[in-house]
Amino acid sequence: MPVNPSLVDRAFPPTPAYLVGREKVREFARAVFADDPQHFDPAAARALGYPDVVAPPTFAMVVQDVTLQQLLAEPDSGIVLSRILHGEQRFRYSRPIVAGDELTGNLRITSIRAVGGNAMVTCEAEITDAQGAHVVTTTSLLVVGEDAA
Template sequence: MPVNPDLVGRVFPPTPPYVVGREKVREFARAVFADDPQHTDPEAAHALGYTDVVAPATFAIAVAEQTLQQLLAEPDSGIVLARTLHAEQRFRYSRPIVAGDELTAQVVVTGIRTLGGNAMVTSDTEITDAAGGHVVTATSVLLVGQDDA
């Protein structure tokens, strides 16, 4: 089954809140070799005006991942994980993510482009804080290979 073109414009339900933990930020920073002290040391973050450690820019994927799972689980999507590559990722921030944030994410499929039987599925995940303020938009592009059938 090819990727369903009716996915474009589909908005998925918001995810449950994700509480950003200090240790999760530290672990992520180590994993991506973000060695600036603001990512691991609360005092260094405070000196920069933040309430707690600051997550590296790509940390938003930990929150957005929940929305990509929703998209992949959609029964009529035509997206088969075994034929899917994460082709591109971009982030547009209003403010940094800091430990203690309670974030909710919601994804919308913004485009599907067909290329020789393959499809490029673009989605935007809006991540907001507990007050509903925009924190970051994560744009993902999935490359879905053609069906072998």
Template sequence: MPVNPELVGRDFPATAPYLVGREKVREFARAVFSDAAPHHDPDAARALGYADVVAPPTFAMVLQDLTLQQLLAEPDSGIELSRVLHAEQRFRYTRPIVAGDELVARLSVTGLRTMGAATMVTSEAEITDLEGAHVVTATSVLVVGEEQS
């Protein structure tokens, strides 16, 4: 089944609140080889004016992944994980993610573009705090290859 063109404009429900944990931030920082003190040391983060450790910028992918799982679970999407390549990722921050934040994410499919035997699916996850204040917009482009017969 090809990628469903009716995905464009589709909005998904907000994810359950995600509590950003200090150890999760530290683990993620180690995984991406970020040894900056504010990612590991609460005192270093506080010295910069933050309440706790600050997540590396790509930490937003943890929340965006929850939204992309919703997209992949859509029975009419035409997107199968075995045919997906993650081609592009961008982040637009209002403020950093900090341990102790409770965040929700809402996914919108913003574009489809067919290129030969593949379709590029662009989506944006708006990540906000529980009061609705914007934290980051995470934009992904997935390349979905055609089904093999």
């Protein structure tokens, strides 16, 4: 089944709040080789003006992944995980993510276009904190391969 073009402009419900834990930030920082002390040491982060350790910029993918799971669960999407290639990723931050944040994501499909036998699906997830203030908008381009059938 090809990607459903009616997905364009579809907005998904907010995700459950994700509580950013200090150890999760440290684990993620180690995984992406982000070795700045602000990612590990609360005192170093406070010296920079943050209330706790600061997540590396790509940590927003943890929350965005929950939003993308909503898209993959849509029975009419025509998108199958085994046919997806992550083509591009962008982040637009209002402020860094820090341990203690409670983040919620809202996914919207902004465009779908055909290229060769593939579909290029652009998704934006707006991630906000517990007060509803914008933290980061993530933009993903997913390349969905043709159905083999």
